[in-house]
Amino acid sequence: MLLLPLLLAACAQTPEVTAPAPTATTAATNPAPQTGTELLSRYHWQLTNAIDSNGTHIDALFARPDRPVQLDFSPYRITVVNSCNNMGAGYTVRKGHLQIGPMVSTMMACQDPSLAALDDAISQRVRGSVTVNLLARDNAPSLQLVTDSGDTLSFTGVPTAETRYGGPGQIAFLEVAPQSVPCNNPLMPNAQCLLVRERFFDEQGLASGAPGPWQPLNQTIEGYTHTPGIRNVVRVKRFTLKNPPADGPATAYVLDLIVESEKVGQ
Known part of the structure; x- marks a missing residue:
């Protein structure tokens, strides 16, 4: 039996946030957009597409077609869902960039080689400084992360229970x-x-x-x-x-x- 702690303490300071400017379409449908971290934390972000700098689809990130890679944000922490191991890191959003701290992961062995490759593929890209583009739409907001190597990860927002x-x-x-x-x-x-x-x-x-x-x-x-x-x-x-x-x-x-x-x- 496993008993986990009830609370996860957060000791980081409130991050400086600079959300991307809304497009004309966004402004028309969302006249009072939320700040970047508020919008991030109101949705589960599910991976819908990923391409490298050459435009090639990154197959390793889609090892579970029925359980897409998902990013969940609290005010200070990003959590990776539907990977083999539980993974998470601290983060801030500064001037259009997501600054992600060292990724902490459980050490469970992944017997399926594709799941082991999935963990590696995520940890290689959700780290360091990545460009973040956040577009608030009424029904399905979108999130795009671009790594320093030119990989582009696209996510669609699914409302959290708190939002619903x-x-x-x-x-x-x-x-x-x-x-x-x-x-x-x-x-x-x-x-x-x-x-x-x-x-x-x-x-x-x-x-x-x-x-x-x-x-x-x-x-x-x-x-x-x-x-x-x-x-x-x-x-x-x-x-x-x-x-x-x-x-x-x-x-x-x-x-x-x-x-x-x-x-x-x-």
Whole structure:
């Protein structure tokens, strides 16, 4: 079982930000554009195209067609998602350039050679100083990174849960039982629901207090796929819906992290 820290401390100072000037089209549809770091942190940036200085497609960056490389930005940190290893680095945005610090990565062996090559291809390009072009469109903002060697990486923005639900949400921990249970769901006859109970942890990431009661969760957890026979403790973000449907839940749960995972015998 693996228990990760609850919080990631940030000690860097607020970066100086200079966002690229909006085009006429952008200004017309977005009369009050956000600053660069605000826009970066409001989206998951999924890689859609990558070419080198000769115009050749960089195949190594597309080892997982169904799970594209994704960049997530917090105010001080960039995280690479859908690589083999977990990867991240500190960053600032200064005068049209993304300044990326040393990339920190887990050391998990990638048995698939294409995934090992994917990690190398990412770490070679998401580092140092890269030119950043950020265009804010209403439906799908775009991000373009150009490395010193002339490689161009193009990303499309997918709204984060905070953007979709209009707020930061509340952090909660749920223990998910190995087996689902029958439950009442007005939208799904004969429904099977996750059986969950709330868990509590202190600032050091240690379990504290008594768990809540077991009860069916009559809705899904966005981003979570349950495997029968596996007990998980998950960290979720819980959002209050501003306009919930009449026959639906008033909250939404979004997976943030799998904290513990254990195979339970039948």
